[in-house]
Amino acid sequence: MISVLLPVRNAAAGLPAALDSLLGQTLGDFEIVAINDGSDDGGATQAVLEAYARRDARLRVLHRPHGGIVAALTAGLAAARGDAIARMDADDVCHPRRLERQAAFLDAHPDIGLVSCLAAFGGDPEAARGYKAHLDWANGQATPEAIRLGIFRESPLPHPTVMFRAELPGRFGGYRQGPFPEDYELWLRWLEAGVAMAKLPEALLVWNDPPGRLSRTDPRYDAEAFHRIKAGYLARHLARINPHHPEVLVVGAGRPTRRRAEQLLAHGVVIKAWLDIDPRKIGRVLGGRPVIALEAVPPPSACFVVPYVASRGATDILSRFLSQRGFVLGRSFLPAA
Template sequence: MAAPRISVTLPCFNCGDTVGRALDSLLAQTCRDFEIVAVNDGSTDHTGAILAEYERRDVRVRVIQIDHGGVIAAANAAIGAARGAYIARMDADDEALPHRLAAQAHLLDERIDIGLAGCRVRFGGCREACAGYAHYVDWTNTLLTPEAIALNRFVEFPVPNPSIMVRRECIERHGPYHDGDFPEDYELLLRWLEAGVRMAKADEELLIWNDPPGRLSRTHPRYDVEAFYRIKTEYLARWLARNNPHHPEVHILGSGRTTRKRADLLLEHGIEFAAYHDVDPRKIGHVVNGVRVLDREAVPKPGDGFCIPYVASRGAREEIAEFLESRGYVLGRDYVPAA
């Protein structure tokens, strides 16, 4: 049988209540030249029976059985069995909109410089109960170009993992998911961006990204906030060594306890703080672990220092960017946000 153009990799573990909808959404795609590589990761519910039925009904569905090893093992097993030139990711509790595969494959066809294609996603949870996740989805949907994705990579994960489609050669060259005490999807994106892979998104909502209470990103320590900051700091430190003309010195915007806790991880990688900068008059003039807290107006002129905003509260990051750019700062040249 000829290899399909696209392989959709689908890790499955105890997802009997949702995997049927995921498969139906894929089998309803306007693009027809694809396969679904569904890996049953040792499920103990009725997932296996559902997958077997879909495999029997449609030749495009291939099911691989493995002993339970977790989502990374299942995702990599699916990648290893994929035959397509383009390899897409899908989670068994999400739904692809009908044009998803066609639109992302078209983006990769048209843009030979792009190695990973994402898309805008539709939040599938309750916006009131899960406001933080919903705001994250809204934010990531604003990042469409290679430049926006690359320069915001240290804020949060800029391309939701279930929405990606990649070129096979990128996996062969830069590797699949790595296992460790970090979110494997974020680490892959950081690793590939560091290697020079350009990423862009189709400017369409092509995936319904559901947010069930049992989602791993809510329950597994690999995906907790501290794990995100550990891995992002490692890659940020290397980015600074290559891109900060004042390396190893940086100016930190924000001086609150949370900011210092996150920024201080950089110290373990040899980064030095020239100063903290804040807008709270109660903090200005203090010295924290030998580092001065200065008024934000005292940031150096563009070209005289490099700034990292570490303020994550909603709206504050955007306000800080407006302030820096009003002073002539250029994103990526004079500053990069990290929270």
């Protein structure tokens, strides 16, 4: 059986569409564990949940005082009875065969612990260009290798697209509370533990973008939070794959890039120099390290390079440049933005 975890707070407007899409699934053997996280909208969300629960016994509702997304998900995991856990948000909509396709994939691939899917963007592509660009990038990370290598740039797995084996939280820990995105930290931790992750190459969820989405309003989901939480995981990964450990060269000498990259220092990484294309920076010493022209990067036999430039599209350009110089993704360079 599949357990769908659906945390809900003040979501009466979008909740009926989300529930209809779940209750219309072609897979019959599943439950929805809806966690009402202290909704205070005059009983509107509670009324929707209770009306649907009366109609279909597959919906189980947990009413809790408001404790936040991590507390709600933890309560849902404790109550779930399924062999696999699917995530869903109250403002998104599933394809009718989503659960069937993902459950069948896990059944057929016992080596895979988590499977995601592509997602269609349900917001305004002009007003939310950043979110749309992120989803386009995430949809492109569609193989276990791409997920593993892309995880240090940003999250390649939108949270409501995933289904994972119910045993994983017990083995490697579940959602953790802290000043960071709870899903991204979970993927980093599970990948570090060796959990293989895959993605179905079809859009089985519409990822909507309402103004109140937590990733828009909560500081745990801003760019700096992502960089803080991934620093330790990235440093440990570099220790495993970098033949020149602990030394790296970082692409990007701007102040925001340096500030983010320098979080690696607390985890034992040594930044030998900055690589940059700005002639005003080249030859200077910034943060105690020289700035070297990107064109003068030593060969891969002499260094490991970590591109940290965050501007959209820059990492792909840098990856092509480094590949032309003989660098190999995951072996002699690894993007971190």
